[in-house]
Amino acid sequence: MDDLREKYIGQIRDAADEAALEAVRLAAVGKKGEVALKMRELGKMTPEERQVAGPKLNALKDEINSAIAARKAALEDAALEARLRDEWLDVTLPTRTRRVGSIHPISQVTEEVTAIFADMGFSVAEGPQIETDWYNFDALNIPGHHPARAEMDTFYMHRAEGDDRPPHVLRTHTSPVQIKAMEATGAPLRAICPGRVYRADYDQTHTPMFNQVEGIAIDRDISMANLKWCLEEFCRAFFEVDEIELRFRASHFPFTEPSAEVDIRCSWEGGTLKLGEGDDWLEILGSGMIHPKVLQAGGIDPDQWQGFAFGMGIDRIAMLKYGIPDLRAFFDSDLRWLRHYGFGALQAPARHAG
Numbered sequence: 001m002d003d004l005r006e007k008y009i010g011q012i013r014d015a016a017d018e019a020a021l022e023a024v025r026l027a028a029v030g031k032k033g034e035v036a037l038k039m040r041e042l043g044k045m046t047p048e049e050r051q052v053a054g055p056k057l058n059a060l061k062d063e064i065n066s067a068i069a070a071r072k073a074a075l076e077d078a079a080l081e082a083r084l085r086d087e088w089l090d091v092t093l094p095t096r097t098r099r100v101g102s103i104h105p106i107s108q109v110t111e112e113v114t115a116i117f118a119d120m121g122f123s124v125a126e127g128p129q130i131e132t133d134w135y136n137f138d139a140l141n142i143p144g145h146h147p148a149r150a151e152m153d154t155f156y157m158h159r160a161e162g163d164d165r166p167p168h169v170l171r172t173h174t175s176p177v178q179i180k181a182m183e184a185t186g187a188p189l190r191a192i193c194p195g196r197v198y199r200a201d202y203d204q205t206h207t208p209m210f211n212q213v214e215g216i217a218i219d220r221d222i223s224m225a226n227l228k229w230c231l232e233e234f235c236r237a238f239f240e241v242d243e244i245e246l247r248f249r250a251s252h253f254p255f256t257e258p259s260a261e262v263d264i265r266c267s268w269e270g271g272t273l274k275l276g277e278g279d280d281w282l283e284i285l286g287s288g289m290i291h292p293k294v295l296q297a298g299g300i301d302p303d304q305w306q307g308f309a310f311g312m313g314i315d316r317i318a319m320l321k322y323g324i325p326d327l328r329a330f331f332d333s334d335l336r337w338l339r340h341y342g343f344g345a346l347q348a349p350a351r352h353a354g
């Protein structure tokens with residue numbers, strides 16, 4: 001009996017895992033285990049012998065069982081310890097900042113422009129990139145013979161042989177969306193219309209596809225003063241320069257009367273552009289009071305309503321704000337360029353602090 005105890009208690013102590021422990025349990029106190037076999041031998045004993053051996057065997061069985069339970073608990077504790085050690089992680093570590101892809105400067109700037117005008121109560125309107133010549137030209141007071149049509153380097157869509165309807169065009173500006181917005185909501189109206197436009201032109205500052213944002217505000221007494229305030233407010237917020245100065249230069253557009261081109265004061269000292277100081281002026285947009293004929297084309301009564309409009313190159317203001325020298329690089333899809341000039345997905349668009 002002492003040999004049995006020594007043997008099994010030793011094996012239990014040495015069992016390295018739960019499977020080994022179970023094997024020891026079966027060999028010792030399982031139905032066919034050594035202790036069970038000894039129990040069976042009790043029958044052959046004399047009653048006196050049995051009285052001594054019986055309780056001893058039972059005690060041995062209990063002792064082995066509790067040693068197994070204790071070892072099992074110890075093994076489980078050790079396994080849990082090991083798991084906790086292996087799976088430990090420091091939840092206070094900073095997150096990884098490696099970027100997966102980046103936001104194109106055009107998308108970022110469009111978001112910024114949208115955010116700033118949204119603060120001034122402008123909603124966003126969109127229109128198709130393939131337009132009828134009516135929306136792109138006629139409705140904007142550019143009739144068929146008007147030189148502005150030729151100046152725009154328009155891409156005309158192909159028509160089937162024998163179809164003499166005027167061809168569709170790739171819109172040459174975002175101004176046709178003015179008309180669509182007027183038709184959709186009527187007056188009063190405040191909207192910006194960002195999007196792609198197309199012209200057959202290509203050099204360092206021109207690409208056949210580029211981006212514009214149109215703005216319109218129509219109400220009973222909107223004036224040039226509102227236009228000026230709005231654009232100044234926008235430029236301060238967008239360029240993040242408080243001392244911004246704009247110059248309104250009399251100009252001509254068929255869809256506005258009066259019309260003005262807007263320049264921003266800047267300096268090129270040391271080859272770097274600074275806004276709001278210096279003696280140079282950089283043109284950033286065209287604007288004016290919406291021509292009565294244009295209001296009419298959009299279904300709005302020019303005797304009741306008036307408004308301003310402006311059109312701005314998104315690519316151009318992106319180049320100015322982020323110091324990007326060549327417009328063509330915007331559309332090259334060069335990964336190194338995108339990594340350098342792109343934005344992280346969580347970088348919020350800049351908002352006016354004031």
Ligand code: DAH
Nearest residue numbers: 173256286287288309310311
């Ligand atoms: N559509 C003009 C262009 O693409 C820009 C423009 C000028 C838009 C004056 C306007 C405006 O709304 O009032 O060159």
